[in-house]
Amino acid sequence: MKQFWRIYWPYIVLVLAVxxxxxxxYGNQFLLDDEFLILKNRFLQSSKYLRPLLLSCSTAGxxxxxxxxxxxxxxxxxxxxxxxGPSVFGFHLLNVLLHAANACLVFVLGRKLGFSKLATxxxxxxxxxHPVHVEAITYISATADPLxxxxxxxxxxxxxxxxxxxxxIAGCLCFVLALASKETAIIFPLLAxxxxxxxxxxxxxxxxxxxxxxxxxxxxxYLWLRMxxxxxxxxxxxxxxxxxxxxxxxxx
Numbered sequence: 290m291k292q293f294w295r296i297y298w299p300y301i302v303l304v305l306a307v308x309x310x311x312x313x314x315y316g317n318q319f320l321l322d323d324e325f326l327i328l329k330n331r332f333l334q335s336s337k338y339l340r341p342l343l344l345s346c347s348t349a350g351x352x353x354x355x356x357x358x359x360x361x362x363x364x365x366x367x368x369x370x371x372x373x374g375p376s377v378f379g380f381h382l383l384n385v386l387l388h389a390a391n392a393c394l395v396f397v398l399g400r401k402l403g404f405s406k407l408a409t410x411x412x413x414x415x416x417x418x419h420p421v422h423v424e425a426i427t428y429i430s431a432t433a434d435p436l437x438x439x440x441x442x443x444x445x446x447x448x449x450x451x452x453x454x455x456x457x458i459a460g461c462l463c464f465v466l467a468l469a470s471k472e473t474a475i476i477f478p479l480l481a482x483x484x485x486x487x488x489x490x491x492x493x494x495x496x497x498x499x500x501x502x503x504x505x506x507x508x509x510x511y512l513w514l515r516m517x518x519x520x521x522x523x524x525x526x527x528x529x530x531x532x533x534x535x536x537x538x539x540x541x
Contacts (some may be wrong), residue, residue: 290314297348299410300515307389308416314427315381324428327380332363333370342367360517362471363431380429387435388426392417392444401449402450402487435473440467441477448481450488452500461503475511478504 319328325348327333332342332350341349347357365383373379373479395416399409425434446464447456460481467474481501489497 292354297395299413300405303392303396303412303413303417304389306414307392308385308420311385311426312389314385315378316379317429318377319375319429321428322348323428324488325353326430327362327370328375330363330366339367356515357472358515359469359471360470362436363464365432365436377429381427382430384426384435385433385457387432387439388417388422391435391438391442394439394446397446398442398449402444402484414422419477437467437470437474440470441474441480444477445480445484449484452481452485457500457503461507464504464507468507474510478508489519 294486298385329346330350332338332345332533338350343360344353347359347363350363366380369379369383392413396409396413399412400406404412417421425431440463444460446469447459447463449456452460456514464477477502481504482498485497485500
């Protein structure tokens with residue numbers, strides 16, 4: 290037990306801090322985009338809609354048209370909806386738990402980057418409790434933010450310290466899941482390069498950055514898929530239904 294507390298006490302502190310800071314959110318009702326992403330989203334009501342849920346834009350299930358492609362967020366909402374229906378508690382709990390997990394990953398990343406335990410814990414606490422995160426955690430529809438951050442942070446923790454083959458495979462998988470959560474995850478290869486600059490003695494030589502080539506390839510494939518197969522032809526985020534929605538009869 291003593292060994293357990295010696296290793297895990299920083300994580301316990303971070304989780305408790307996040308849960309306490311956001312303990313008053315569970316009664317907050319659905320509002321704004323929650324109506325389109327959850328309450329009126331028929332894709333969440335039956336498994337027969339899984340295909341359009343995974344291939345259409347984020348608001349297609351309620352008749353919307355946009356170019357936000359976030360299938361993992363939709364899939365997570367589907368699971369929660371099937372378990373508890375449109376319960377605000379479950380959706381709020383999801384965001385809080387994701388944020389607590391992200392705070393722990395910030396701590397892990399700081400340690401992998403070589404910072405001291407206390408300094409890293411202080412930075413992780415500051416990050417976890419900073420007011421800039423309030424909207425992303427308390428607004429149900431903002432799940433995409435802590436979700437993509439989770440996979441980006443997890444991917445960096447996998448990659449460090451060596452960027453070995455198995456670590457790169459795990460990092461690439463996390464990158465794909467992050468892209469499926471929110472478009473902003475496209476910056477992940479740059480974050481990996483930054484980690485190399487902070488940790489590698491050979492950071493001033495271009496050879497070190499060859500390690501990130503698989504990540505750049507994934508980013509390129511993702512952009513190609515958006516522009517071709519998924520038919521999101523531009524980055525104007527509210528527009529006509531994409532070709533998948535039309536094919537499924539979801540043009541409304």
